[in-house]
Amino acid sequence: MRQIYLDHASAMPIDPRVLEFAKRYVTNDFGNPSSLHSAGLTAKRAIEDARQRVAELINAEDETCIIFTSGATESNNMAIKGTALRNIRKGKRVAASAIEHISVLNPAKEFQKSGFELTLIPVDQTGIVDIGKLADILTEDTTVTSIMYANNEIGTIEPIQEINEIVHEKGLYLHVDTTAAAGRIPIDVQNDGIDLLTLSSNDMYGPQGCGALYIKPGVKLQPVLPGGGQERGLRSGTENLFAIAGMGEAARIAKDEMGQESERLKGMRDKLIDEISKIEESYLTGHPTQRLPHHASFRFSRIEGENILLNMDMYNIQVATGSACTSRTLEPSHVLLAVGLKHEEAHGSMVMTLGRSNNAEEIPIITKAVKETVQRLRMLTPM
């Protein structure tokens, strides 16, 4: 059976062009960018080229706004902790939407132990941040408000422009996690009024173990990883040259090809949603239209998500779920609970994220497998 991989939100392959471009930085041109000899300068040039490409993807003011990190988790930690600590005189409060990734929520929760307050911003049933409530609950002692550009589990795209206006009326900085959105939909930090922005390399076909944080000129944050002073002193440690060069190339390709590729995936996504929604007691999760072009997510009554995942894997189709049974804590996804699902409803979730390897011919194979999976699992259930 041919593999149909539908879990691009979890991991993506490196684009072959990225691999080809970057491999010389682990074979021939492997110098340390901090070295002054020619090998070091070659490496340094590669890093600065990559910085330029990443800056262009999000229309940053200039390339110096980009700091390379080890991935989205580090970028998110840096954005929350770095700004909260550096701007403590403004207040000891951070805010985040209830559907943020745990690498935003957990650092914020950890800070609660040191006397910081966390404001959780609710979302509606489609996952859109409640703009009215946002204006009501944000207080002036809030240093950083973190709202993701789009959610990885339900695909909902947030109205960042509107959010930006409210956040800047009261709080200090707006941090936006674009792990799920970058390379999929256009992002413009200047137009969207973003102060800090998280990017992940692997989520746009770049190497794993690399990410970036955009920091708007003038935004102040404290280094969370002190050491040799790389990356403007904000993120020490010898640069991950191969991955950074690869991320730059991935950003360049994403910028060039995003429009066409997103249209292609959107067509497939809509067919998946149409077909799978025909299954009895199946429901789309997230927003019907304000939605990532490659993202289709559902829940099914009376069956459980881990079983859906395992059963689909028998067809060599890989999907994801927010079911409690697959989480380390055995708690259902906080995202599904935040959009108002009950525990027993959240158990039946299935998430499909499309990518470059997928094509329209796969759609009937996928929908048939989903129908058979749901039917089989419902035969087993006492509910």
Next chain:
Amino acid sequence: MAQIGYSEKVMEHFMNPRNVGTIENPDGYGKVGNPVCGDVMEMFISVEDDTISDIKFRTFGCGSAIATSSMVTELAKGKHIDEAMEITRKDVADELDGLPPRKMHCSNLAADALHGAIEDYKSKKVGK
């Protein structure tokens, strides 16, 4: 080496569960778990001469919940009820070549459902 994912036996029982379904007018019926936790199992038994002659289950839960239910029906079928009462959660997990540690509790309620069905049978018998 640490166990990665489910054993082959768990997957085999997940894909081909034994004794799925219900028994009309069962001699014993047991149900454990609740949908909020994500695991509900029900067990139906027919008993002849205090021996389990038929057993069926239905389960809502993860892959290991289905596999443990299936395994417990295999272990119990044909056994005297006193013997079947002695089947433990650990027996079920061992027979499946182990379960991942965090699955040991929540999805391994199958033995409890079986014991519930046997208790139900015993209480009905006293009533007769």
